[in-house]
Amino acid sequence: MSVTAARMRDLVSRAEALTAEVREVCGGAPSGSAEHEHIRAARHAADWLARGVEDLERAAAELERLEALRDQVCGIGWGVCPEHGNTLRSSAGVATCRVCERSWSYDRLGQPCRERVAWKVVDPGGTETRMCGGHVLGARAAMAGASFTQL
Ligand SMILES: [Zn+2]
Ligand SMILES: [Zn+2]
Incomplete structure (x- = not known):
């Protein structure tokens, strides 16, 4: 089973629904009743679930970013050898x-x-370009003072 952004989004919405359900079910316990303490604990658990949802959401967003990157082609106007550049x-x-x-x-x-x-x-002027591994070889030689970050 591979983890995709879509799958993670699905988990997010189920976790959200569960959080909302716990809150709804545990909404009104009359104070002083025998159940009160336990229902309060369950509401506290819902707060933790909500924090978990935030973490899942972050993970889903990161996966989406990576997947978008995977589909992005270099697009510089001439071809290179992927290993040796120009x-x-x-x-x-x-x-x-x-x-x-x-x-x-x-x-x-x-x-x-x-x-x-x-x-x-x-x-050095702050202009950002995204490129493939082959093109970066040539850019390293040609662009003095540029910064290079692997994505
Ligand atoms: Zn080559
Ligand atoms: Zn390229």
Whole structure:
């Protein structure tokens, strides 16, 4: 069973419903009755449940952020070797890496990059760019003073 954001959202709404139900059921115990102490304890438990819901919500939001990132492509205007960066040469519609000699049967060099985003790069002026592992190799050499954060 894999943990997805959707699954976590489902848990959040069930935990919310349970919290609300406990509060509803334990809402009005006449004070002085024999049950009073226990019902008060149950209401206290509902407060803990509510805190648990907040934690679950945070986890769901983080998972959503990661899933969104997974779908995000680099999109820089030219292709790279995922491992070696700006090392492709293109000839007759075939792109080949000069270092590892991996080749692609299309003009990878001439098309926008379709690799997944893996790094956040912030240049000294504060402009943020997200790019794949291959493009970050070239950026490291070209962007002096930029900060690089793996996502
Ligand atoms: Zn390569
Ligand atoms: Zn890229």
